[in-house]
Amino acid sequence: MAPASPPARSTTTADPTAATRPRNRKQLIVDAAGRVFSERGYHKASMEEVAAGVGITAAALYRHFPNKYALFAECAQVTVDRLVAVLDEVPREAPLAELLAALTRVTVAHRASGGVYRWEARYLEGEDRRRLGVKFARLVERVDEAVQRERPLPDRRLRAMAALGAIGSITMHHISIAQRRAEDLLSASALRVAGTDPAAGRPGARPAVELPARPVPRTRRAEILAAAIPLFARDGFANVTNGQIARAVGLTPSALYRHYPGKIDILAAACLQAAGLLAQGVERGLHEVADPHTAVHALAATYVAYSFEYTELNSVAEAELVGLPPGLRQPVVLAQREHIAVWEQQLRLARPELDPRQARVLVHAGFGVVVEAGRRLRWQDRPGHREAVTALVVGALGLPPQTT
Structure with missing residues (x-):
């Protein structure tokens, strides 16, 4: 005889956190994981530490990501996706200074998780690494175009990548500085790099x-x-x-x-x-x-x-x-x-x-x-x-x- 079906779950006995679970929980997890991966490195980071940063259990975290690598790969993609999204917000013919300033704002705002791309992306596998490379190439190409338009000097691709390096440097250290001051300082630095012969x-x-x-x-x-x-x-x-x-x-x-x-x-x-x-x-x-x-x-x-x-x-x-x-x-x-x-x-x-x-x-x-x-x-x-x-x-x- 087939086993009896379990009783219908009463709404009064449901998980008490379900009603208050934020709709953007997955994004909160990715943000917390980015900070942990950047601070501790891929191998020392743990799913338990990420879960604690969001205020959930490790079991709840695994409902969103099956393992640490899947979470790490998502963090790496999101890090670059934020920068690529800026390309859609800034007009194609906008001045180079405007484009660099927009990229700087995003980078500074998410400096705590930026190390995922800068130093930990080497752990990505096959297709994940290829996808990340395609996105970054699009970013460089857009900056390259603006550099060529306004600063027609030799080695424009080199200057474009170097300018992005100046902006991304904020993810390499923990120097305490106001967000606006950091943005002004780094966007000006990147603009100078782009214009350097x-x-x-x-x-x-x-x-x-x-x-x-x-x-x-x-x-x-x-x-x-x-x-x-x-x-x-x-x-x-x-x-x-x-x-x-x-x-x-x-x-x-x-x-x-x-x-x-x-x-x-x-x-x-x-x-x-x-x-x-x-x-x-x-x-x-x-x-x-x-x-x-x-x-x-x-x-x-x-x-x-x-x-x-x-x-x-x-x-x-x-x-x-x-x-x-x-x-x-x-x-x-x-x-x-x-x-x-x-x-x-x-x-x-x-x-x-x-x-x-x-x-x-x-x-x-x-x-x-x-x-x-x-x-x-x-x-x-x-x-x-x-x-x-x-x-x-x-x-x-x-x-x-x-x-x-």
């Missing part, structure tokens, strides 16, 4: 940057670190196994523990190496520099040279730092703050009208320019690439090009 930084404009020599592995510990960095850069820290690292240096996985307590300690060593090499480069670049304008140019050239010379190491340090536990992360964070402090001091001497927060925001805008311009150039270290990107960074900071 990359040829202003061609070879001969300034002395070549002298970076510290690439470290030569002379111990087994150093060999392990050197082997792990390209693996972390290619596959992401969480996807690399001790076995892969061990095989790269001809060891058994258990032998790694004689040199590093764990894989996380190898990552910490990589981040510290990156900070140390950059600090050495800055020390050399500022040696015997007499005035702040020259100092800022030297800082820009050094950071660009470092980014091209140590691309894998820099990408690991930038993308994976969030995964370090506090005790291992603190020395790296202190080194980064010291580096920013040097930039801030010199930039404020060169531009006294800036306050400390404005200066730091602009410094990060310069870093964002390097990220997107470097991607555009595929980090190919060809003649003129470093100098062109340096000119764009200087433009982002609001300084004139250095021609002697």
Whole structure:
């Protein structure tokens, strides 16, 4: 005999939260997840943490998204969808300044979740990655058109991407600044980048940057670190196994523990190496520099040279730092703050009208320019690439090009 049908559910015994469930709950989930993914990284983020941010249970969250990857993929798409939507709101023939200002407003408003696209999109799979790329290409194309219309200089696509990098930099840091002030600062910076002639930084404009020599592995510990960095850069820290690292240096996985307590300690060593090499480069670049304008140019050239010379190491340090536990992360964070402090001091001497927060925001805008311009150039270290990107960074900071 068939089992009896369950009694009809009474409206008086229904889920008491059903009547008050917001209609935009899915959007609230995506917003909360974007913040968690950006702050903690994809692998450390948990569905429970996202659910708590919305004020629901993990079980309720799974009714909207079957797993963490599905939620992450949605966050990545939404991040770019917001920017693409601006393209429909701004008239096609609108001034470049209007378009950049609109993109900046959206980016600043959602800065807490912007890291999903900037650093975590590498975890997207096949079709999701392709869809994201198509959307971003449309965004770049629209900015490219406006740049070409108003700023018909060489390398317009490079300038368009660099301008977007200046805007997107707000997602790379936690500097407290009023939303309107950030919008004005970044949209003006992006507009300057779009109008900068990359040829202003061609070879001969300034002395070549002298970076510290690439470290030569002379111990087994150093060999392990050197082997792990390209693996972390290619596959992401969480996807690399001790076995892969061990095989790269001809060891058994258990032998790694004689040199590093764990894989996380190898990552910490990589981040510290990156900070140390950059600090050495800055020390050399500022040696015997007499005035702040020259100092800022030297800082820009050094950071660009470092980014091209140590691309894998820099990408690991930038993308994976969030995964370090506090005790291992603190020395790296202190080194980064010291580096920013040097930039801030010199930039404020060169531009006294800036306050400390404005200066730091602009410094990060310069870093964002390097990220997107470097991607555009595929980090190919060809003649003129470093100098062109340096000119764009200087433009982002609001300084004139250095021609002697």
